[in-house]
Amino acid sequence: MSMKGWLARVAAGTAMALTALQAVAYTQTSNGWNMPTGVTEIAHEVHKLHMWVFGVVTIIGILVFGVMIYSIIQHRRSKHPKPADFHESIKVEIAWTIIPFLILVGLAIPAAGTLIKMEDTRNSEMTVKVTGYQWKWQYEYVGEGVSFFSTLSQESNVARQTGSGVDVTKVPNYLVDVDNPLVLPVGKKIRFLITANDVIHAWWVPEFAVKKDAIPGYINEVWTRIEQPGVYRGVCAELCGRDHGFMPIVVRAVPEAEFKAFLDGKKGGKTEVAAAAPGTASDAAPAAAPAPAATEVANAGAKPAAAPAAAKELGQDELMAKGEKVYAANCSACHQASGAGLPPNFPSLHGSKIANGPAEAHIEQILKGKNLMPPFPQLSDEDIAAVATYERQSWGNKGSVVQPSQVAALRK
Ligand code: HEC
Ligand SMILES: [Cu+2]
Numbered sequence: 001m002s003m004k005g006w007l008a009r010v011a012a013g014t015a016m017a018l019t020a021l022q023a024v025a026y027t028q029t030s031n032g033w034n035m036p037t038g039v040t041e042i043a044h045e046v047h048k049l050h051m052w053v054f055g056v057v058t059i060i061g062i063l064v065f066g067v068m069i070y071s072i073i074q075h076r077r078s079k080h081p082k083p084a085d086f087h088e089s090i091k092v093e094i095a096w097t098i099i100p101f102l103i104l105v106g107l108a109i110p111a112a113g114t115l116i117k118m119e120d121t122r123n124s125e126m127t128v129k130v131t132g133y134q135w136k137w138q139y140e141y142v143g144e145g146v147s148f149f150s151t152l153s154q155e156s157n158v159a160r161q162t163g164s165g166v167d168v169t170k171v172p173n174y175l176v177d178v179d180n181p182l183v184l185p186v187g188k189k190i191r192f193l194i195t196a197n198d199v200i201h202a203w204w205v206p207e208f209a210v211k212k213d214a215i216p217g218y219i220n221e222v223w224t225r226i227e228q229p230g231v232y233r234g235v236c237a238e239l240c241g242r243d244h245g246f247m248p249i250v251v252r253a254v255p256e257a258e259f260k261a262f263l264d265g266k267k268g269g270k271t272e273v274a275a276a277a278p279g280t281a282s283d284a285a286p287a288a289a290p291a292p293a294a295t296e297v298a299n300a301g302a303k304p305a306a307a308p309a310a311a312k313e314l315g316q317d318e319l320m321a322k323g324e325k326v327y328a329a330n331c332s333a334c335h336q337a338s339g340a341g342l343p344p345n346f347p348s349l350h351g352s353k354i355a356n357g358p359a360e361a362h363i364e365q366i367l368k369g370k371n372l373m374p375p376f377p378q379l380s381d382e383d384i385a386a387v388a389t390y391e392r393q394s395w396g397n398k399g400s401v402v403q404p405s406q407v408a409a410l411r412k
Contacts, residue, residue: 013062036207039228039253043209045114053107060103118209121223124191128182132194132201132214132236135243135333138378139182142193146266149378151329152246153177158328160246161337176233179329181250185259186226194220198374199241205234205249213238226253243333314385316393316401323390326383330376331391339395345372350395359402362388363410381407 037047075083127142133149140147151157156175159166168174184190194203196214204211208224226232234249254262314322328337334346341348349355354362366384369375376384381404388407392399 013066038207038209039226039230039232040208040210040224041227042114042118042224043207045117046209049111049114052110056103056107118222121191121221124189124223126185126188127191127193128184129193129195130182130203130214132196132198132203132240132247134198134241134374135236135247136329137178137182137203137236137247137249138197141263141266144263144267146263148180148266150178150180150182150250152248153179154325154328157246157332158337161332173233175246176235176248176250178248178250181231181252183252183254183259183262184226185256186229186253187256189223189225191221191223194222200238201236201240201247202238203234203249204237205232205251207232207234208251211237226251229253229255246333313403313405314382316389319386319389319401320393322382323386323388326379326387327390330379331387334373339391349391349397351397352391355391355397356399359388359392359400359406360410362392362399363402363407367407367410377411381405381411 035047035050036043038044129138129140129142129147131138131140136149136151138147138149152160152175153173155171156173156177158164159168159171159174192203192210192212194212194214195218196216198216200216201214202211203214205224208226210222210224212220212222214220230253232251232253234251236244236247236249238244240247327335335341335349336346339349354365363384365373366376366379366388368377379387384407385402385404388399388402391397392402
């Protein structure tokens with residue numbers, strides 16, 4: 001067959017293969033074959049760019065392999081025992097410089113436009129500060145005085161422990177679910193300020209096409225505007241230590257009114273996301289925020305927020321039940337669900353001097369940390385009282401019950 005015939009065939013084949021591949025890629029979006037089309041303008045643009053580049057590389061691949069295979073067959077030694085002997089073709093050299101250059105320009109122009117848009121955080125309507133910790137996320141609604149931690153869901157955390165005996169395929173949203181999701185309103189331009197408290201993490205939600213490094217001492221900016229209500233999941237995208245795979249991200253995008261109700265619920269000291277019931281949405285919307293108290297919460301951690309709870313005495317059963325949850329979310333990574341720790345670095349709490357000794361030293365250790373153990377001032381008085389009680393009365397320990405007021409007294 002002539003060279004022209006071959007090229008015509010390669011071109012026709014390319015076009016067909018490309019159409020088929022694009023069709024597959026588009027239809028398989030929801031089946032996990034392709035990048036998600038996403039729920040933000042930027043995500044749609046990124047998806048289009050991805051399809052464009054995918055098309056270009058497919059054509060290049062088919063052309064290059066087509067020529068290679070053609071040459072291998074047509075110019076094999078048995079057919080052409082004497083090889084052609086030519087070099088230095090100016091025309092060919094110009095062509096193989098200019099064509100790739102044009103291809104690169106064709107890729108760079110649309111990509112640069114989208115990159116510039118991604119960086120443009122002007123005119124955002126609200127700001128959320130995202131802080132990465134080993135191994136959880138903290139979300140702060142800047143100026144609202146609302147801030148909370150988001151950790152791997154209890155169910156996943158229990159199931160993931162070695163020898164838990166749980167069939168993880170039966171755990172809904174295994175390893176991609178959290179206790180407190182980030183709740184955001186749809187249709188608003190939201191600016192994220194992304195940083196970290198210990199090592200580098202990265203906040204990544206594929207459906208938003210948002211992926212930004214969270215670096216201690218730096219604040220990175222990125223923004224989004226979510227088009228549809230829904231639950232969007234992501235993960236930490238920077239290897240950040242042992243439990244890197246266990247700090248997922250969950251965003252619940254809700255209509256504006258529901259978002260307001262959620263924020264007001266948080267300001268009222270309620271911790272349950274479920275407080276954002278439709279019934280409370282309408283009357284909660286105009287309610288004025290308790291401004292001074294709210295800013296204090298942001299500045300001084302959980303102290304003022306926990307103040308009302310401090311007055312309340314809690315029953316032992318209540319403290320134990322709560323303590324078990326706080327322990328699973330904050331302490332079990334090092335001390336293990338069984339309390340046996342991971343000696344020599346992470347001590348066992350079985351018969352621990354601290355857990356069986358005076359409550360004050362135990363509370364101090366949780367509030368201030370010690371050597372490899374990080375401090376936990378961000379936990380509320382009630383949470384600390386509960387987790388201390390839980391440690392003091394589990395695994396054969398015989399420590400006293402700790403009340404939130406004892407924690408409040410030591411916070412000064
Ligand atoms: C990052 C790992 C880590 C996490 C998470 C952690 N700890 Fe620790 N913990 C340690 C280390 C390390 C020590 C030993 C500190 C030392 O004495 O040098 C320790 C010691 C302790 C002790 C004293 C044990 C003894 O008798 O010496 C108690 C009590 C304790 N931790 C409670 C907690 C509680 C409560 C939490 C959760 C709120 C928690 N820890 C979370 C690492 C951790
Ligand atoms: Cu991380």
